[in-house]
Amino acid sequence: MSLSLADRDRLDAFWRFCLDNQYFNIGYPESADFDYGYLQRFMQFSINNCGDWGAECNYLLNTFEFEKDVMQYFAGLFHIPFAQSWGYVTGGGTEGNMFACYLARELFPTGTLFYSRDTHYSVAKIVRLLRIKSCVVDALPGGEIDEDDLMRKIAAQQVRHPIVFANIGTTLRGAVDNIASIQQRLALAGISRQDYYLHADAALSGMILPFVERPQPFNFADGIDSIAVSGHKMIGTPHPCGVVLAKREHVERISVDVDYISAPDRTITGSRSGHAPLMLWAALRSRSFAEWQQRTRRCLNMAQYAVDRFREAGINAWRHENSITVVFPSPPPAVWKKHCVATSGNTAHLVATGHHRDSRRIDALIDDVIASAPVSGGSVT
Ligand SMILES: Cc1ncc(COP(=O)(O)O)c(C=O)c1O
Known part of the structure; x- marks a missing residue:
């Protein structure tokens, strides 16, 4: 069984694409912080x-x-x-x-x-x-x-x-x-x-x-x-x-x-x-109960961080108790498409799953949402 050179090139390109986008997910609840190498x-x-x-x-x-x-x-x-x-x-x-x-x-x-x-x-x-x-x-x-x-x-x-x-x-x-x-x-x-x-x-x-x-x-x-x-x-x-x-x-x-x-x-x-x-x-x-608790707490804290950042900018974001899903008004298509964010009607969400160890991606999304929000009476809504 062997692949042609062209097919191998194609797989190599897809491999690079996957590597570049390994932690892209912010709009859907999939976690990418796993390692099953063994x-x-x-x-x-x-x-x-x-x-x-x-x-x-x-x-x-x-x-x-x-x-x-x-x-x-x-x-x-x-x-x-x-x-x-x-x-x-x-x-x-x-x-x-x-x-x-x-x-x-x-x-x-x-x-x-x-x-x-x-x-x-x-x-x-x-x-x-x-x-x-x-x-x-x-x-x-x-x-x-x-x-x-x-x-x-x-x-x-x-x-x-x-x-x-x-x-x-x-x-x-x-x-x-x-x-x-x-x-x-x-x-x-x-x-x-x-x-x-x-x-x-x-x-x-x-x-x-x-x-x-x-x-x-x-x-x-x-x-x-x-x-x-x-x-x-x-x-x-x-x-x-x-x-x-x-x-x-x-x-x-x-x-x-x-x-x-x-x-x-x-x-x-x-x-x-x-x-x-x-x-x-x-x-x-691979994780003790206490480690699952810690990881869960980290995700919940990150979700709350996102809510706080949105709200400081006057954007009406919220989340339920014990939820890592942050709900906010749907931004323009250019923004949700850029960040692969899921929307339904006027509502969008981000999900603070395990691979968001720092707030870099969340900040990038929130910055774009804030920049695109309509300004009314001095506050964005
Ligand atoms: C509440 C709920 N139920 C069911 C599903 C479907 O699960 P799966 O995609 O694992 O089939 C989802 C997926 O997002 C979900 O959010």
């Missing part, structure tokens, strides 16, 4: 984690033992006894959310899935793919689900089995739906605990909230049935991945034995990456 030697192996990591699989080169450790770590982090949980390393947050919606639909085939307007765009695709009856709920200006609207819609549609898709950190505003209050309101409406399903989409914040002093309710002890997290976001990996964790009783319902791999399967895809569990395993083991 795992590079495994790139020569075709590792495949098809099926359930708990089973003996006929596919010899797998990383099931590492995947098990990863899931054990997350069971501890999300407050569920490991034996009562089951989950796996996914291709990303979307697959985790899909898995959870699948569990919910199998539990309540005629249930309705409620999700707020601020939910990640992939969830509309998921409900369509799984043909789940669904209902979009209003969001408050801060991005949290409008609980009044949620309860109104559940009552109006006389839904016996609501499936609540809660955001634990929305994509644009980092808002956390209040799952304690949602559960109280469901109880007050006469819907008992066994009659609803509660999923937590914690794509980014699933690796923030466990490490802060006063987390909003988000885990199994707080009442969830399942949780999905992206691996490439707060942890940081060279390719997208994630984890999903659910109550084992829900997962048993979808488990099937597959003779072709001589193992039970409970996952969405057939073949699964064996490299992703290895990376997550290495990432999780």
